[in-house]
Amino acid sequence: MQKSENPIGIFDSGIGGLTVYKALKEILPQERFVYLGDTARLPYGTKSRRTIVRFSLENAEFLLNFNIKSLVVACNTSSSVAIEELRKRYPDLVILGVIEPSARRALEMSPRGKIGVIGTEATIRSEKYQKILREGGAEVHSRACPLFVPLVEEGWIDHPVTRMVAREYLQGWSDRIDTLILGCTHYPVIKKAISLAVGQDKVLVESGQAVGLELKKILKERKLLRSSPSHEDDLFFVTDFLEKFERVSSLFLGRKVKIEERKFSLC
């Protein structure tokens, strides 16, 4: 039995999902959150479906120790390939990925229904975004952009190489799309280079806000919203801790948070 005072769990393959956490916290300020970044095994986007499903189930298992009332899969890759397995394993839990809310938001916002989606190899290969967008009547363009994540992690944000890579990946898209889904939590950081490559008149859709609004609606329907603010701190865990995370987290969140390391079994 879920209780409204229980926290909301969020996992991502790394700390990029903190952008999703930030959006959720703004939309649901009374709620308490527990965040897990699987930094020991990232990235997920280049790995097989089977392995991504296994990692995702283990992450969920860890968060369930905190009696979460709801699980948000902030990672686009996990959302693309593991959400059905998660829902099958935990039928009583409200489980929300980033794909469906972002795709629906793109359909709402797109002026002429010409929508592009970029993400990791696994996300694009899964065809999840493309399917929902096509069912919504859109003309869809998609492309995996595997170098964007390492470029962000290298800190080459406003860098000629990043602009050149974006141009290479998104060549010709300027005339083809009016809306672009940033289908990976890292991409908002290099939004400027992406926007220059596709044309600055395009609508860019990020995951966080779409997911936050949807989660609020669902929790309200199920009477699972907290009636008063939580007085306990949100918790942040990673499976491999690097000093730089606390610095980087303050870039994402505008404040420094305490991040703890947890190891867990992978069998």
Next chain:
Amino acid sequence: MQKSENPIGIFDSGIGGLTVYKALKEILPQERFVYLGDTARLPYGTKSRRTIVRFSLENAEFLLNFNIKSLVVACNTSSSVAIEELRKRYPDLVILGVIEPSARRALEMSPRGKIGVIGTEATIRSEKYQKILREGGAEVHSRACPLFVPLVEEGWIDHPVTRMVAREYLQGWSDRIDTLILGCTHYPVIKKAISLAVGQDKVLVESGQAVGLELKKILKERKLLRSSPSHEDDLFFVTDFLEKFERVSSLFLGRKVKIEERKFSLC
């Protein structure tokens, strides 16, 4: 008690270490090899020392199930940060990393002792190469090049972006070094772009051959070389299997090999 007919174990974070396997097989054609690529958790180079040590010990444990007489750590990152722990844990096993042999070979080959070394963040941060080279009297330049691995994996081998990234990382090195250690198993694949950036007159040192010659010497001293060729096939394992591995392995090896997936516990 080690027996000469036992196989040699090799591990790497991925399948890049097959370049090391290939060199070992050429130098030690009578021997049998068991290879493990920890593709479910790669890359290692961006992770913490503690986590890399843990992963390395688990990989060794897996290979010991095959009664290996010797362990080659093909991964530069593991060699940099985990080799002492491995030797402490398995004092009776011949354990060879890629760092020491490659550094000694660079010292032998360098015309004027001006040596550069490039690798992952963890390899460069460990200062292992730099220490051996300085003790050998060299003037040392070092730099982490985290984008080279994703560029190789994206297949952008002879690509303007790769040349631009190489120029950015190695700016000014042309006048500073006469020899360059490619301190990561992926780098030989983009040797041309690296060579253009540092000047084509430079000596490039790769890991495989240096390690093979050293291993042969040690096994001979300990009377652990096989006296007749093994008739059993070499074995190749990964922790996450992707279709593309068999195709990529044929690029590395000139032949296709059968690769099996194994999961193992991480506790």
